[in-house]
């Protein structure tokens with residue numbers, strides 16, 4: 001779709017009264033602290049692009065790139081402006097007119113084929129494990145990924161050897177009576193970096209009467225592509241996944257990944273596909289998509305009688321932006337944790353403040369991302385907890401990296417992992 | 428001086444990350460929240476972000492020597508284009524200089540740098556059971572420097588007054604780079620009548636006399652209790668009549684707000700869960716103080732309201748109060764919701780009239796809206812006659828833009844005609860200077876003479892105020 005015709009660009013820019021309410025809530029602005037990094041500034045620059053006052057170029061992309069797409073500004077804007085959508089739309093517009101070769105390779109190539117992506121991460125893992133980072137760099141592998149990877153590589157340490165896909169069956173039968181048949185949208189982050197979460201998800205769902213289908217030909221949800229100016233690619237990924245899921249007869253489509261569920265939400269699909277294409281099949285699909293913790297708490301009645309206390313676990317919960325802000329899911333993960341015997345939940349200050357990870361942001365904006373992360377780690381440290389729970393693979397990777405940097409010993413787990421452990425009666 | 432040299436010189440004074448010297452970067456400083464800067468493009472040549480008095484002095488000395496315009500800026504939430512450079516030059520973004528220098532609890536005062544955000548200051552003061560009472564709607568984003576320069580006030584001005592009442596002293600860098608301290612060099616006194624009151628001169632000077640670099644503010648003890656009365660009226664005239672009755676009963680509420688029908692609808696459209704009743708006018712009274720007086724004042728106000736209102740609610744439950752008050756606090760920007768393709772514009776938004784003429788004013792503004800075919804949303808601080816008008820137009824439609832300019836002009840003239848002022852709190856800036864003579868007559872000459880004495884080269888925020 002033409003940039004100027006995209007609904008937020010067409011209808012929302014004019015509504016910005018430049019009140020600056022968004023300035024004070026933006027985690028990036030809190031670090032950069034000048035108007036070029038204010039959400040209001042982004043809205044202004046998108047307007048300048050739309051009006052042709054400035055031409056799409058790399059410099060503007062860089063300015064707009066100072067944004068995590070965390071949606072905090074959008075939830076606070078009294079004029080109802082989806083600042084993050086405007087930003088994403090402008091990135092796509094600039095990329096289309098001025099793409100970088102590496103980006104095309106990554107987001108049109110690597111990241112549209114799960115096997116290739118897997119291959120690339122494996123190579124990186126191999127390189128790390130055998131101390132051959134130099135070689136990996138020599139091969140151009142790290143340069144392929146966006147941004148300042150050599151330093152950011154550290155974030156991606158410990159890539160597991162086996163992906164979740166290779167560990168789980170396509171159809172997983174319900175234990176006992178089958179209540180529901182659910183599709184499991186196994187996202188790239190969980191699959192490659194947190195396969196244990198996927199295993200726990202399947203375990204918990206099947207134990208609670210769900211037959212779990214993990215479509216083999218599933219592709220990325222498209223969020224990394226939206227963030228990196230590849231809106232058209234995101235669109236075709238969404239259409240592919242729609243095909244995949246429409247074929248299956250499912251009651252729900254569940255995902256443990258906050259980014260995936262927000263990418264597959266009605267709001268985001270409307271943005272990616274446009275109103276017209278959204279109506280019908282996509283709307284039907286979006287209605288079925290639900291975050292795992294919301295599904296467990298709101299839809300299923302979780303079997304609690306088989307849960308065994310696993311000794312005290314002192315947990316603090318970090319709200320992923322894509323759950324708390326994008327979907328207003330805040331209660332359910334906490335309620336779920338509350339069901340687990342032995343879990344003591346302590347709230348950290350500003351639990352819903354962005355951790356600075358935001359998918360590829362930590363790779364492309366390493367230093368800035370670390371500044372944002374430091375605040376988060378300070379909040380975690382103040383709780384004295386030994387476990388940080390969160391529902392997003394990107395946050396998980398980021399938090400693990402931050403805890404390590406600060407030398408603070410705590411595990412980062414998805415609530416479903418703690419739940420699965422309690423079912424197993426293990427620590 | 429050409430742009431490149433100027434940028435280069437600024438880089439000699441400040442580190443690289445505190446000088447925005449790129450053509451793209453300076454564009455971001457072409458706006459505040461005013462309608463003017465939505466339709467005009469006004470770029471500075473360079474933006475600097477100083478964080479010490481010495482840095483500001485160096486910048487000012489350089490600018491003075493070379494006759495370069497300087498525009499101070501806080502958070503850029505002003506409604507008048509005040510913080511936007513009309514003729515290029517330097518913008519001083521002071522919003523990152525946000526130290527709370529000292530809280531002097533024993534003497535009930537606080538000393539801050541200009542960039543502290545109002546809500547942050549009050550969060551901080553709450554630890555000491557103190558607060559800085561003026562409370563603009565922009566509390567969560569505007570700076571104390573901007574508030575002092577604009578003499579800002581808010582919902583509670585009816586009881587607590589404006590910023591000027593709380594400023595005990597200032598440090599100001601004058602246009603030539605000299606520094607003065609007003610309110611006494613060493614003074615920590617609360618009462619002080621010695622000398623000409625330069626503090627009052629600087630408060631509300633909108634950046635045309637100098638750069639405010641330090642602020643000594645008086646704080647007040649934080650009231651222990653609050654309560655809110657909401658009353659719904661079938662007729663507009665009932666609202667001011669009720670306000671008068673409340674005053675006559677010997678009560679001074681901390682806030683008295685009015686929403687007319689257009690504002691009620693805007694709020695409900697924005698946040699249906701607030702669920703305000705559809706009516707001609709709603710009054711919100713806030714009372715604060717000790718629990719016993721709050722209870723008495725609240726119930727008495729509720730009783731008075733019942734004489735005319737169809738519905739009255741008195742709440743002290745924090746949650747209920749918050750949602751009643753939330754209706755009021757979101758009105759400003761929620762106004763745009765009355766028209767799906769429109770936006771609220773900040774122009775003619777802030778006139779102030781005598782209490783006795785509020786109803787007349789609201790009706791006249793409605794009439795003007797109809798005359799120009801522009802929906803207007805009216806709300807405001809009825810307790811002190813400060814009316815906020817939000818015209819809702821499509822700001823990208825040239826014909827509507829022209830019409831709204833006419834409407835706004837008429838509103839300003841109306842204010843003067845009804846024995847009021849063109850602005851009750853937002854200030855003059857670039858957008859209302861045309862009314863200076865009409866409002867102040869010969870006094871404007873004296874204002875200009877003062878300006879000339881302090882700023883003979885006219886470099887401080889040119890094109891503003893008068």
Ligand SMILES: Cc1cc2nc3c(=O)[nH]c(=O)nc-3n(C[C@H](O)[C@H](O)[C@H](O)COP(=O)(O)OP(=O)(O)OC[C@H]3O[C@@H](n4cnc5c(N)ncnc54)[C@H](O)[C@@H]3O)c2cc1C
Pocket residue numbers: 018019020459460498499500501502503504505506508509510521541562563564565568569570571572573574575576577578579580581582633634635637638639640759760852853856888
């Ligand atoms: C949604 C909304 C609600 C608002 N509600 C209110 C309200 O209820 N009451 C009210 O009074 N105002 C209100 N305002 C207007 C505005 O927020 C206030 O005037 C505020 O005080 C401006 O602060 P700022 O930091 O944004 O200043 P800016 O807009 O950046 O600057 C305002 C003026 O002050 C000058 N200035 C700033 N800092 C300094 C300094 N350190 N030294 C010298 N000059 C300086 C600038 O040159 C400019 O002329 C509202 C605005 C918005 C967007």
Ligand code: SF4
Pocket residue numbers: 015016017018019020021022023039040043076077078079080081083
């Ligand atoms: S909060 Fe909304 S209306 Fe206000 S400046 Fe930000 S984007 Fe614009």
Ligand code: SF4
Pocket residue numbers: 025026027028029038039042066067068069070071072073074083084
């Ligand atoms: S989406 Fe997040 S990072 Fe981006 S502008 Fe909004 S608040 Fe800032």
